[in-house]
Amino acid sequence: MRKQNIVVLILLLISIVGCNNKKEVVLEKEQKGAFPYQMPEEKPNRPLSAAMKRNYDAYFGVRPESNELYTQFRYTKLKGFDYNDGDGTISRRDPSKVIFANGKYYVWYTHRETSVAPIGIPRASESNDTIPSADWDLSDIYFATSKDGFTWEEQGVAVPRAEKPNPGHRSVTTTDILEWKGKYYLYYQAFSEAPGKNGGDYCPVAVSYANSPDGPWIATNKVVIPNGEKGEWDQHSVHDPFPLVHNGKVYLYYKSDFGKSDTTKMVRMHGLAIADNPLGPFKKHPLNPIMNSGHETTLFPFKEGVGAFTIRDGNESNTIQYAKDWVNFEIASTVEMMPNAAGPFIKDAFTNTKNGRGITWGLSHFARPHGDWKRNHVILLRFDCDLSQDIDDQSMKRHHV
Numbered sequence: 001m002r003k004q005n006i007v008v009l010i011l012l013l014i015s016i017v018g019c020n021n022k023k024e025v026v027l028e029k030e031q032k033g034a035f036p037y038q039m040p041e042e043k044p045n046r047p048l049s050a051a052m053k054r055n056y057d058a059y060f061g062v063r064p065e066s067n068e069l070y071t072q073f074r075y076t077k078l079k080g081f082d083y084n085d086g087d088g089t090i091s092r093r094d095p096s097k098v099i100f101a102n103g104k105y106y107v108w109y110t111h112r113e114t115s116v117a118p119i120g121i122p123r124a125s126e127s128n129d130t131i132p133s134a135d136w137d138l139s140d141i142y143f144a145t146s147k148d149g150f151t152w153e154e155q156g157v158a159v160p161r162a163e164k165p166n167p168g169h170r171s172v173t174t175t176d177i178l179e180w181k182g183k184y185y186l187y188y189q190a191f192s193e194a195p196g197k198n199g200g201d202y203c204p205v206a207v208s209y210a211n212s213p214d215g216p217w218i219a220t221n222k223v224v225i226p227n228g229e230k231g232e233w234d235q236h237s238v239h240d241p242f243p244l245v246h247n248g249k250v251y252l253y254y255k256s257d258f259g260k261s262d263t264t265k266m267v268r269m270h271g272l273a274i275a276d277n278p279l280g281p282f283k284k285h286p287l288n289p290i291m292n293s294g295h296e297t298t299l300f301p302f303k304e305g306v307g308a309f310t311i312r313d314g315n316e317s318n319t320i321q322y323a324k325d326w327v328n329f330e331i332a333s334t335v336e337m338m339p340n341a342a343g344p345f346i347k348d349a350f351t352n353t354k355n356g357r358g359i360t361w362g363l364s365h366f367a368r369p370h371g372d373w374k375r376n377h378v379i380l381l382r383f384d385c386d387l388s389q390d391i392d393d394q395s396m397k398r399h400h401v
């Protein structure tokens with residue numbers, strides 16, 4: 001009897017497997033033939049090539065023509081900043097987000113005014129205080145205002161270099177703005193030695209605050225986002241602080257240049273630090289780094305999550321990414337000609353929104369517009385884009401340029 005049962009069981013198994021194969025065969029027979037003219041909206045239940053599988057997967061799940069997080073970028077020269085500056089001795093770079101207050105737009109940025117130092121000079125040492133070692137060495141933070149976002153008026157220094165030995169006495173750069181309970185906070189890279197000395201831009205982040213965007217700014221002379229401990233990914237550089245308000249807290253995203261110290265092998269990734277109070281203490285997220293590519297940080301609340309520009313460096317450069325939980329980023333689209341160091345105008349950057357509207361313009365920077373790589377000179381530009389829930393015809397987004 002037992003033997004018969006085993007034989008029956010084996011025959012049953014063969015028939016099931018056979019049926020399945022038959023089902024596979026039946027599917028192929030039913031679906032045989034060219035891919036249909038009207039592209040199926042949903043992933044069709046038929047044998048697909050790797051490329052067509054990707055066409056329906058999360059990464060490419062939404063084609064650019066209907067992807068709210070796809071955009072092209074347009075650039076406009078600004079009026080009011082003297083682009084020539086004589087022989088280009090003034091560099092303006094790494095603009096903050098743009099805010100609107102007192103009936104006008106405000107932006108803050110790194111401003112370096114020194115004799116023109118050719119690129120590639122031996123990295124200046126601490127003693128060599130007159131020759132900048134980079135576009136952002138020996139810099140101060142300036143601000144400018146505008147009525148329309150195209151014509152700007154430079155207002156002068158907002159945050160000067162600190163007094164020795166306070167953090168930032170060598171250079172204060174790459175700032176960003178937070179508005180919180182009626183006060184304003186500028187976070188910035190606080191260099192205490194020449195950027196590039198010993199091969200890396202070693203600096204933490206410090207903060208100054210004011211009751212008005214016009215200042216006066218009071219320096220806390222305190223580091224609020226310290227370098228990581230020795231051996232941690234962000235032990236050297238904490239760059240590009242980018243604060244937003246989410247869940248009633250300050251979410252401050254930043255970038256670190258880490259790994260090999262010489263710039264050709266440097267790895268650049270982004271981290272997140274969160275605080276209940278703009279002056280800290282900030283707690284670095286345990287999942288850091290939370291983005292594996294990119295350079296300067298640019299993010300924007302979008303629906304319940306946050307969008308991010310991933311520019312220039314890394315496997316996922318030239319993408320726009322999205323994190324529903326503000327921590328775990330997925331690729332939402334691949335784009336081109338992304339703005340460097342973009343500081344967008346974000347209506348709901350600080351409103352603790354649960355439905356971010358997105359962005360359509362801001363300022364960015366452009367290096368060596370004269371094409372002479374031996375001459376440091378960086379200028380500010382305006383960028384326009386279509387990363388907004390308020391654009392009614394998403395399909396038009398591919399036909400701007």
Ligand code: AAL
Pocket residue numbers: 094136173174189201239240255295296341
């Ligand atoms: C920028 C930013 C940081 C770096 C340097 C100035 O693009 O990534 O600020 O230190 O370059």
